[in-house]
Amino acid sequence: MSRIQATATEVSRPPEKAMPTRSPTGMEFKTFDTAQQPKGSGTVVVGRSTVWTMSTDDLCPCGSGKAYDDCCGPLLATEELASTAEQLMRSRYTAYFYGNREHLWRTWHPRTRPAEVTVDPSTTWTALRILDVRDGGPDDDTGVVEFVASYDGGELRERSRFAKRGGRWFYLDEES
Numbered sequence: 001m002s003r004i005q006a007t008a009t010e011v012s013r014p015p016e017k018a019m020p021t022r023s024p025t026g027m028e029f030k031t032f033d034t035a036q037q038p039k040g041s042g043t044v045v046v047g048r049s050t051v052w053t054m055s056t057d058d059l060c061p062c063g064s065g066k067a068y069d070d071c072c073g074p075l076l077a078t079e080e081l082a083s084t085a086e087q088l089m090r091s092r093y094t095a096y097f098y099g100n101r102e103h104l105w106r107t108w109h110p111r112t113r114p115a116e117v118t119v120d121p122s123t124t125w126t127a128l129r130i131l132d133v134r135d136g137g138p139d140d141d142t143g144v145v146e147f148v149a150s151y152d153g154g155e156l157r158e159r160s161r162f163a164k165r166g167g168r169w170f171y172l173d174e175e176s
């Protein structure tokens with residue numbers, strides 16, 4: 001989820017119908033008057049009066065056990081670059097988790113990426129397990145990461161190939 005902060009420009013109105021209390025990704029879901037909008041990182045203004053808050057303590061969806069802001073968060077926010085293939089792989093899982101197509105597109109190798117990345121909004125990703133990592137370290141130019149990504153109703157197992165280009169890691173394709 002982007003940590004971009006936007007400022008609501010219109011006076012908020014009461015919602016027309018009852019709002020859910022949880023977002024689809026399980027983040028806390030609150031409604032504020034524009035005047036009461038909380039400031040600080042982790043605040044995402046979604047609608048005119050709807051704010052999703054993520055505490056910096058929230059665990060990263062990639063299952064690293066680290067806080068989102070110490071893990072995939074800075075990568076999805078384009079504040080940092082992945083230093084290893086595994087880091088990039090984890091951030092791409094997290095991007096699928098949040099439906100962040102921009103991150104998926106910009107981390108896909110220009111040689112193999114589609115014109116547009118599509119994300120199926122009906123897929124709920126539930127867990128990531130890294131099974132094997134070959135190369136892909138800070139001093140490598142290529143790497144392979146094997147993983148199982150689980151979703152409601154199934155799992156996806158893949159050995160993904162990664163390549164560095166201009167000092168950045170990119171997802172290349174599935175190892176055949």
Ligand SMILES: [Zn+2]
Nearest residue numbers: 060062071072
């Ligand atoms: Zn992560």
